[in-house]
Amino acid sequence: MTMLIAAVSGLGAAIIGFLVLQCRCSARGPLRALGVGFVMTFRNLPLVPLLLFLTFGLPGLWTALSGRPFPRGLELTLVILGLALNTAAYLAEIMLAGVTAVAPQQVAAARSLGLTPGAIRRCVIYPQAARIVAPALASRFIHNMKNSTVALVVPLPVDVMEVVGQAGRIAGQTFSWAEPLIFAACVHLLLAVCLGHVLNRWASLEQARIGATA
Amino acid sequence: MTISEVAAILLFGYPLPPEMVDPRFPEFLQRPAGLLLTLLITVTSLLIGAVLGTVLALCRREAPEDPHADIVERCLDRAIRVSAAMIVEGVRGLPIMLLVLLVFHLPFRLLGLRFPSFLLAVAAFSLYAGVYFSESMRAGLRSVDSGMYQVGKVLGLTPRQILLRIELPLIYRTMKPDLINLTVTVFKDTSTLAVVAIPEITYVGRQLFMSEPVNYAVVLIIILIAYWLPATMLSALATRAEKQRAGLAV
Numbered sequence: 001m002t003m004l005i006a007a008v009s010g011l012g013a014a015i016i017g018f019l020v021l022q023c024r025c026s027a028r029g030p031l032r033a034l035g036v037g038f039v040m041t042f043r044n045l046p047l048v049p050l051l052l053f054l055t056f057g058l059p060g061l062w063t064a065l066s067g068r069p070f071p072r073g074l075e076l077t078l079v080i081l082g083l084a085l086n087t088a089a090y091l092a093e094i095m096l097a098g099v100t101a102v103a104p105q106q107v108a109a110a111r112s113l114g115l116t117p118g119a120i121r122r123c124v125i126y127p128q129a130a131r132i133v134a135p136a137l138a139s140r141f142i143h144n145m146k147n148s149t150v151a152l153v154v155p156l157p158v159d160v161m162e163v164v165g166q167a168g169r170i171a172g173q174t175f176s177w178a179e180p181l182i183f184a185a186c187v188h189l190l191l192a193v194c195l196g197h198v199l200n201r202w203a204s205l206e207q208a209r210i211g212a213t214a
Numbered sequence: 215m216t217i218s219e220v221a222a223i224l225l226f227g228y229p230l231p232p233e234m235v236d237p238r239f240p241e242f243l244q245r246p247a248g249l250l251l252t253l254l255i256t257v258t259s260l261l262i263g264a265v266l267g268t269v270l271a272l273c274r275r276e277a278p279e280d281p282h283a284d285i286v287e288r289c290l291d292r293a294i295r296v297s298a299a300m301i302v303e304g305v306r307g308l309p310i311m312l313l314v315l316l317v318f319h320l321p322f323r324l325l326g327l328r329f330p331s332f333l334l335a336v337a338a339f340s341l342y343a344g345v346y347f348s349e350s351m352r353a354g355l356r357s358v359d360s361g362m363y364q365v366g367k368v369l370g371l372t373p374r375q376i377l378l379r380i381e382l383p384l385i386y387r388t389m390k391p392d393l394i395n396l397t398v399t400v401f402k403d404t405s406t407l408a409v410v411a412i413p414e415i416t417y418v419g420r421q422l423f424m425s426e427p428v429n430y431a432v433v434l435i436i437i438l439i440a441y442w443l444p445a446t447m448l449s450a451l452a453t454r455a456e457k458q459r460a461g462l463a464v
Binding site for chain 1: 309319401402406420430431434
């Protein structure tokens with residue numbers, strides 16, 4: 001479940017982050033301000049109160065405002081949404097760094113070749129930007145996986161609980177805290193090492209391609 | 215309850231019963247809670263973390279090969295470096311929530327030791343801050359030209375003097391944005407302490423919700439603002455420091 005939460009929220013974060021990037025690169029002022037505001041808001045909010053707000057505060061506000069009861073069974077979705085928003089803010093920042101790192105002469109060159117702005121972004125900027133920031137993106141995804149443990153503050157149904165939450169539940173039933181926690185720690189270390197290995201490999205491949213093209 | 219009462223409790227925790235207050239000292243010092251405790255834990259663990267991080271970074275440093283070192287010294291050197299690396303990588307691989315749970319439960323369950331919970335909280339976050347501090351310091355130390363070390367040696371400085379007088383001032387500016395970001399991270403992550411019943415602001419919010427007829431959403435919004443404002447200001451500082459660093463590199 002840790003892996004599923006991490007994967008879904010990571011994917012969601014990538015999509016939201018990309019949209020925010022589009023906002024921040026756009027020529028329209030309000031849209032840009034929206035992007036900046038999004039990053040500023042969610043980068044500086046801690047996850048625990050954020051998830052608590054999404055799962056406890058939001059339903060209360062919903063009923064107060066609309067007078068209808070909040071739909072049940074949305075906890076997991078809200079947790080994933082919270083994680084995705086948090087990671088997306090960081091990802092957008094990293095992507096922006098990548099986009100600004102692409103040399104402006106390349107954009108000028110592409111424009112003089114007659115490429116449309118969309119084609120410039122698709123074929124010139126994004127591929128290079130992705131390669132430049134690949135290591136930073138990789139470490140953010142690992143952070144996202146580690147952040148999924150924060151989901152334990154939210155009362156999720158047992159079958160969708162992540163590993164530390166399960167450890168806590170077992171500890172509560174058996175009154176032994178050491179073994180489940182050590183097991184959960186081992187799982188996390190293993191996951192972090194494996195995911196780190198895979199993502200770093202991908203990042204170094206991407207970086208090697210910069211070297212090959214440069 | 216009015217909003218201001220809620221905010222006051224969130225900032226300073228629940229007031230102590232009057233018979234427990236020692237009139238000689240200000241009340242908030244006697245049992246810190248709320249945002250005050252959050253800040254206290256953040257600052258203390260950053261300070262301890264800086265010391266710990268420096269030690270870890272120095273342990274892992276690739277020292278210039280000493281031709282006169284015998285085999286025992288070399289093995290010792292290797293052992294220190296490997297164990298420091300294991301601590302750093304181990305803690306970095308763990309989520310902070312899990313680290314907090316481990317620090318709070320293992321000493322008692324395995325060894326039967328009990329500590330005050332404030333100490334445990336500071337220990338967990340010092341470890342966390344120390345490890346990330348050491349990584350940033352290691353990167354900084356690597357960026358210092360090795361010629362500096364040799365110059366210092368030629369001038370007759372001891373290794374400690376070289377570190378304090380030459381290298382640390384040099385890497386301070388490269389480390390500054392990372393350090394501010396680390397402060398923000400530690401500040402935000404102290405909210406995980408709510409799961410082990412440390413009365414920091416998130417936990418006090420929960421207490422309020424359990425014991426008073428307040429709207430939890432409102433309480434949580436106040437808490438989020440209390441985290442968000444300082445974090446945003448620090449982030450702005452970090453961005454400025456980063457620009458300075460970029461200017462330095464050019």
